[in-house]
Amino acid sequence: MTDTTRATAAASGASATEAFRQKQRSTAISSKERVNTLATEVISAVHDVIRRHKVTYEEYDALKAWLIGVGQDGEWPLFLDVWIEHVVEEVANENREGSKGTIEGPYYVPDSPKHEAETTLPMRENEAGTPLLFQGQVTDVEGKPLAGAHVEMWHADDDGLYSQYAPNLPEWNLRGTVVADDQGNFKIHTIQPAPYQIPTDGSCGKLIAAAGWHAWRPAHLHLKVSAPGHQLITTQLYFQGGSHVEDDIASAVKPELILDPRPAASGTGSEVTYNFVMDRS
Ligand code: MBD
Ligand code: FE
Numbered sequence: 218m219t220d221t222t223r224a225t226a227a228a229s230g231a232s233a234t235e236a237f238r239q240k241q242r243s244t245a246i247s248s249k250e251r252v253n254t255l256a257t258e259v260i261s262a263v264h265d266v267i268r269r270h271k272v273t274y275e276e277y278d279a280l281k282a283w284l285i286g287v288g289q290d291g292e293w294p295l296f297l298d299v300w301i302e303h304v305v306e307e308v309a310n311e312n313r314e315g316s317k318g319t320i321e322g323p324y325y326v327p328d329s330p331k332h333e334a335e336t337t338l339p340m341r342e343n344e345a346g347t348p349l350l351f352q353g354q355v356t357d358v359e360g361k362p363l364a365g366a367h368v369e370m371w372h373a374d375d376d377g378l379y380s381q382y383a384p385n386l387p388e389w390n391l392r393g394t395v396v397a398d399d400q401g402n403f404k405i406h407t408i409q410p411a412p413y414q415i416p417t418d419g420s421c422g423k424l425i426a427a428a429g430w431h432a433w434r435p436a437h438l439h440l441k442v443s444a445p446g447h448q449l450i451t452t453q454l455y456f457q458g459g460s461h462v463e464d465d466i467a468s469a470v471k472p473e474l475i476l477d478p479r480p481a482a483s484g485t486g487s488e489v490t491y492n493f494v495m496d497r498s
Contacts, residue, residue: 226419230291348486
């Protein structure tokens with residue numbers, strides 16, 4: 218990867234922070250009681266760790282410097298989505314009967330251009346990577362097809378970079394909203410994404426290095442599936458046997474989300490069928 222195509226922590230952090238500000242619905246939490254309970258318990262949990270591990274002033278100052286750095290690098294969206302969001306998702310969707318969801322992550326862009334039920338995602342001429350046909354059907358929990366459901370997909374390229382967050386990629390590259398046909402069917406031609414390494418040159422990278430962790434997420438497709446009267450599914454799909462499927466830094470893999478593509482009938486690349494089952498809202 219050349220320097221001009223590198224997604225630095227500062228560049229992708231600033232973009233992710235700005236994108237979050239744009240999409241954020243509201244900062245209001247319902248009541249003072251609720252804020253009091255949550256803030257008090259989070260602060261107490263930190264006190265417990267300090268007492269249990271006899272945290273020193275040196276460590277307290279290191280924490281302070283690091284927290285300041287996360288903000289300066291714009292890495293709060295990354296930090297929160299990698300280490301916290303999976304539990305929010307678990308709680309939010311614990312009562313669903315339909316398809317499993319998982320975290321959204323920091324690199325979603327709303328309102329991607331619409332495409333017909335069979336489409337090729339926007340990509341560069343000679344986009345690197347193994348061609349992948351991702352197809353399936355959207356139904357409700359009774360198996361009734363959901364005509365015209367929206368299947369929004371976004372994913373990294375063969376270098377593990379996301380358009381609109383890494384420099385020099387065309388807008389909407391490997392992003393699109395596919396409108397399912399009258400039987401809820403869709404066929405999306407794309408390329409298989411590469412595993413994703415979160416930026417190592419920013420504050421999240423510093424934490425990873427200091428703790429002796431790794432910075433990798435397995436290769437994944439991001440999806441949001443929506444249909445009127447049904448609960449939005451935000452999910453990701455992974456590839457059987459791929460690196461880091463077993464040790465995703467973002468803890469966002471579930472067994473139901475692992476695809477096992479086979480060689481494509483067309484002779485090039487691979488194909489896989491995955492159906493979405495939507496809970497009523
Ligand atoms: C990603 O691509 C991602 O999906 C998550 C959750 C965190 C960092 C990068
Ligand atoms: Fe991602």
